[in-house]
Amino acid sequence: xxxxxxxxxAASAVALLAALATATLAAGCTARHGTVDDGQDGKGETPRPxxxxxxxxxxxxxxxxxxxxxxxxxxxxxxxxxGLDAADIVYAEQVEGGLSRLMAVxxxxxxxVVGPVRSARESDLELLRQFDRPTLAFSGAQKKLxxxxxxxxxxxxxxxxKPDAYFRxxxxxxxHNLYLRPDKLLGSAPxxxxxxxxxxxxxxxxxxxxxxxxxxxxxxxRFTFTWSxxxxxxxxAMDGRRTVTTDGRQVVPATVVVQHMKVRTxxxxxxxxxxxxxxxxxxxxxxxxxxxxxxxxATWKRPSAAGGTRFTAADGTDVNFxxxxxxxxFTPAR
Numbered sequence: 001x002x003x004x005x006x007x008x009x010a011a012s013a014v015a016l017l018a019a020l021a022t023a024t025l026a027a028g029c030t031a032r033h034g035t036v037d038d039g040q041d042g043k044g045e046t047p048r049p050x051x052x053x054x055x056x057x058x059x060x061x062x063x064x065x066x067x068x069x070x071x072x073x074x075x076x077x078x079x080x081x082x083g084l085d086a087a088d089i090v091y092a093e094q095v096e097g098g099l100s101r102l103m104a105v106x107x108x109x110x111x112x113v114v115g116p117v118r119s120a121r122e123s124d125l126e127l128l129r130q131f132d133r134p135t136l137a138f139s140g141a142q143k144k145l146x147x148x149x150x151x152x153x154x155x156x157x158x159x160x161x162k163p164d165a166y167f168r169x170x171x172x173x174x175x176h177n178l179y180l181r182p183d184k185l186l187g188s189a190p191x192x193x194x195x196x197x198x199x200x201x202x203x204x205x206x207x208x209x210x211x212x213x214x215x216x217x218x219x220x221x222r223f224t225f226t227w228s229x230x231x232x233x234x235x236x237a238m239d240g241r242r243t244v245t246t247d248g249r250q251v252v253p254a255t256v257v258v259q260h261m262k263v264r265t266x267x268x269x270x271x272x273x274x275x276x277x278x279x280x281x282x283x284x285x286x287x288x289x290x291x292x293x294x295x296x297x298a299t300w301k302r303p304s305a306a307g308g309t310r311f312t313a314a315d316g317t318d319v320n321f322x323x324x325x326x327x328x329x330f331t332p333a334r
Contacts (some may be wrong), residue, residue, distance in 0.1 A: 065186065065187075065190040066132060066133050066135050066155065066186070066190060066194060067106060067131050067134045067135070067190060067194045067195065068105070068106040068134070068135050068157075068182055068185060068186050069106075069128060069131075069136050069137065070103070070104045070105075070114050070115075070117060070137040070138075070182075071102075071118050071119060071124070071136070071137065071138040071139070072084065072101070072103070072104055072114070072115065072116065072117065073102075073115075073116040073117070073175075074099070074100050074101050074102050074238065075099060077173065078116045078118075078172065078176040079238070079243075080243075081102075081115065081116065081245060081246070082111075082116075082245060082246045083104070083112075083182075083245070084102070084104060084114075084245055084251055085249050085251050085252075085325070086110075086114075087104035087105055087106055088106060088107050088108055088192070088195055088325065088326070089104070089105040089195070089327075089328065090102055090104050090105070090253070090325070090326070090328070091104075091105070091127065091327075092223060092327065092329040093123065093279055093330050094218045094221075094263065094277045094330070094331075095121060095276065096275070096277075097220055098218050099221050100223070100238075101118065103124065105131075105134075105195070106182060106189065107189060107191060107194045107195045108189055108191065108192050109189050110186060110189045111182065112182075112183075113179050113181060113182075114137075114180045115169070115178060115179035115180055116172065116175075116176050116177055116178050116179060117137055117139045117166070117179065118139055118140075118175070119138055119140040119141050120136065120140075120141045120145065120149060121141075121145075121266075121276055122142075122145055122148065122266050122268055122278055123276075123277075123278045123279045123280070124136070125148060125152045125154075126280070126281050126305050127279075128152070129153065129306055130197060130302075130305070131194065131195075131196055132194070135154070135155045135185050135186060136154050136157065137157045137158070137180050137182075137185060138157075138158060139158065139159060139175070139178050142268045145268055157185040162184060162185060164184055165180055165182075165184030165185050166178060166181070167181070196308055197308045197309065198302070198307065198308020198309045198310045199309075199311070199321050199326065200310075200318040202321075203320060204292050204322070205296050205313055205317070205319050208294035209295055210293060210294055211227070211290065211294060211295040212293060213226045213227070214256065214288070214290055214295070216258055216329045216331050218331075221239060222238070222239055222240070223236065223237070223238055223329055225237075225256045225290060227290075227293040229293065231250075231252045232322075233252035233253055233254045233324060234252060234253055234290060235252050236250075236253065236327065252325075253325040253326060254321070254323060254324025254325055255289065255290065255322045255324065255325075255326045255327070256289075256290040256326075256327045257287055257311070257326065257327070257328045258287060258288045258329050259285070259287045259329065259330055260285045260332070261279050261283075261285060261330050261333060262279075262280045262285070262332075263277050263278065263280070263330070263332040263333075264277070264278050264280065265277065279330045281302060281309070283302065284299065284300060284301040284302070285299070285300055286298070286299060286300070286333070287299065289319050291321060296313065296319050297313075297314070298311040298312060298313060298319045299311070299312050299313075
């Protein structure tokens with residue numbers, strides 16, 4: 001075979017490989033819409049341990065796509081959770097019966113498995129407006145909420161429209177055993193630039209006061225954060241038990257925000273008639289920022305749903321967060 005023929009063959013092979021790679025990526029990013037109920041039965045594989053590196057959000061070269069937000073079950077039967085320590089941000093909110101639920105937001109990395117996944121709430125839609133068409137992974141919603149989700153500027157990722165992204169584990173009973181494979185919803189992690197939250201990261205602010213433990217209580221749930229100098233973060237405990245993932249890793253965010261919010265009664269309720277608390281994330285109020293073993297009083301402001309939340313000190317300067325995972329715990333203003 002002559003040199004010119006060999007060159008043409010090599011070029012054709014490279015083009016073929018590139019086409020195959022493009023097709024594979026496109027297939028992995030395809031999504032459809034739909035929902036299922038929380039109580040769906042089923043069986044599947046047990047979640048495998050997830051290995052993650054310490055969280056260090058930092059600006060990425062470019063915004064590669066939407067964040068992934070996952071609604072995570074947080075009752076006792078759902079614990080330990082999987083993939084929670086890999087989230088960039090974890091929001092904790094009050095739901096029916098005074099219980100709590102989590103929303104984990106992923107941008108800098110996607111763990112292999114996240115869960116257990118549960119249903120969405122009305123106030124999630126306002127909270128998620130701060131991101132550019134985020135993908136929301138959830139397992140169901142109240143019937144009157146479904147049209148609002150479809151009309152919201154987000155991409156629903158559910159077991160109905162993306163069944164290959166979900167499986168049922170065997171270690172917990174339904175409905176606490178539904179797990180997500182994030183790479184089936186997003187082709188890759190979008191990077192820290194997708195975290196359009198308004199949070200500021202940097203050196204610790206001046207002032208503050210020493211604090212080694214903080215507890216936030218709901219009627220039927222509580223969160224305790226205990227400072228660990230050795231881990232340089234706040235060890236999380238929920239309902240009196242330390243929070244670990246399925247592979248035994250302690251969840252230790254670098255920053256904890258206790259955000260005092262207006263919480264009103266939603267027009268929607270569950271099957272038992274319990275009305276859903278609606279946490280208003282647009283507005284302003286008081287907050288405490290916990291980092292580096294100290295607490296800093298702050299004011300939070302979010303003028304519109306399309307923007308992020310700014311946390312400022314009394315002199316108007318931004319209260320910087322420590323690099324790493326952030327937990328934001330919404331609590332009713334007194």
